Amino acid sequence: MNPSTSPGAPKPLTGFKFALGTFAVALATFMNVLDSSIANVAIPTLSGNLGVSIDEGTWVITLFAAANAVSIPLTGWLTQRVGQVKLFIAAILLFVVSSAACGLAPNLPVLLIARIVQGAVAGPLTPLSQALLLSSFPRHKSSSALALWAMTATVGPIAGPALGGWITDNYSWSWIFYINVPVGLFAAGVTWVLYRDRETPARKLPIDKVGLISLVAWVATLQIMLDKGKDLDWFNSPTIWVLTIVAAVSFVFFLIWELNEAKPIVDLRLFSGRNFFGGTVAISVGYAIFFANLVLLPQWIQGFLGYRAVDAGFVTAPLGIFAVLLAPVLGKFMPRWDMRVLATLAFVGFAGVFFMRSLYTTDVDAYTLVLPTLLQGIPTALFLTPLTAIILSGLPPEKIPAAAGLSNFVRVFAGAVGTSLFTNAWNDRTILHHARLAEQTSVDNPAYVGGIGHLQTALNAGAPKATAFFEQALNAQATMLGLNDIFWISAVIFIVIVPLIWITKPGKGAAAGAAAAGGH
Known part of the structure; x- marks a missing residue:
């Protein structure tokens, strides 16, 4: 109101x-x-x-x-x-x-x-x-x-x-x-x-003090576990086991307590509604992928393409151009549309953008880097408001603040978890590709021996320098292939979760105003 x-x-x-x-x-x-x-x-x-x-x-x-x-x-x-x-x-x-x-x-x-x-x-x-x-x-x-x-x-x-x-x-x-x-x-x-x-x-x-304490306990321990996992060699570390057990126990306790508390800090009963459930899961998974890739892309651009921080920023900045230009237009046309159609178009658009990125190579030019980011602004404009309209549609007015708060909590926390998971996945895929590529670097492989010889001639250097140069190129290629895997699986996940949008009941854009008020 x-x-x-x-x-x-x-x-x-x-x-x-x-x-x-x-x-x-x-x-x-x-x-x-x-x-x-x-x-x-x-x-x-x-x-x-x-x-x-x-x-x-x-x-x-x-x-x-x-x-x-x-x-x-x-x-x-x-x-x-x-x-x-x-x-x-x-x-x-x-x-x-x-x-x-x-x-x-x-x-x-x-x-x-x-x-x-x-x-x-x-x-x-x-x-x-x-x-x-x-x-x-x-x-x-x-x-x-x-x-x-x-x-x-x-x-x-x-x-x-x-x-x-x-x-x-x-x-x-x-x-x-x-x-x-x-x-x-x-x-x-x-x-x-x-x-x-x-x-x-x-x-x-x-x-609800008990609910708040248990909420902080499972969120904190889960996030620390995800962030420290790689450094501590995951479940070979007693610390990771302790964090995982504490996170799991406190999460289960949180669920039981909140479902039985008269005035819970988080009203989990909202998930019993199919619009809230489908919309919240879809928006949270989608946001996790979106946010994680927004973090990883600049790291790769700076670390392996040699871009300065400001140049990496300008490569990722075009994301919001179409989002800003389309915002007032969508505000006028949304009342005429089924929100599920708009959200589906957003997910298909995101999938297309990430598939384009999965084709990157180590010598990618600036235009090829910027184009998907620019196009990503279109599904970004179609993403948050339609899904939040779905989440809040059909709820009585007194439930909307709690529903908006809970869906925002799940979405924002999913962004943090997604970043940790995708960072670890990129590292794991890079290690895997490095091992596969390194299998070919044998003195028994004529192609490898010939390649080192060509490098010695091109660099006018000895075998150690040529081998070091080759290893650097191999690392860059493994990192690129690992990131390509992340982009590809991101595209697949966006398509796979589309059915979550369609388990919800149809709704026009009348709820879009409430969505904008509670959903960003």
Whole structure:
């Protein structure tokens, strides 16, 4: 429901206050979305500066997403306990402080702790920015408010990689976090001045403490297990076994407790509805693949194609161009369409894009790199809103906030898990291809001996240098083949999960407004 239509609610903002307030609230959303993607291209540089592997550097992304996912279900309770304006301001200021701590971090453990805090306090920013925007706009323009919000959220993935790459190359990786400080302070100050008289009432409410503790326990242990698995040689390590057992036991306990709790922190009974079940699983699996590949692609471009961070950012930036251009058009046409058709088109589009990438070679040119990323903006525009409309359709109004929160939690956490799984899978496939290619590097293989001889002539060097050059080329080829496997399986999964969309009941775009309000 539009807050501005509630009895006793303040009137919508007008004139300069309206423009400034909308900009400030949207800026806070942009800051949050930007921070989820800006670190992607900085991971190789960040890892090198901190003296850790790129796999360990990826924890900067996965732990942020996991912490963000856990905090999302708490937003409703915190809003009622504190008030939406105060909570929004507090979340922005804590985001600013944790961002500064990230930039100042002297080592990886300190950086990860700061990123966990940053992800946790970012949880309320998205839903509260939507609520404040809706209260700013007149009732008849609520769809425009949501379209503006969606566009702000979409611009983040465009600006994030390019901005992160430029900052990393010209300054240092720390500045990708410092940039949040002035932006956040401005957004918090303007929002407080314009919205402090529009506060929602606060009241003391009980919280499902057991559910919250068990939620944090299984999410944290599962994410640590996935991130540390490769370093500790998976189940050959007692630590991994302990983490797995704790995650499994706490997850089962969480399920049992939440299903029997009168006021659960996460209403798992929502999964009994086929629209919620099919839509949530589809959007979460799809987002996991989408987000994981968004993390892996810049790492390969920088690590093995020799691109600078800023160039890798510009390669991945075109993702949002079509998404932004199509957003207002889709807003007009969605009410006429079956949401299942749009979501299916999105998944088929993603499958086509990832299949194109599965054909990459080690000498791929910039055009071939950019084209799939540009085209990916089309299914991206068709992805979130139609599926969220499916998820929320048919639910009574009082269930929509809980449903939106739960589906967002599952989706965001799936992004973190997917990144960990795909990072490990890429490493495993690279090792496999390296072993297969290395089988041919025998002195009994005339082709190999001849190839080394040609290299000695071409390099005007001895056998050791020629062999080292060949090994470097073999490593690059194995890495490329491993990544091609990831792209190919990504395409297959997008096709395989299409039936999940069609187990849902048909629905037109009437729910799209509610979807935009709760689903991004």
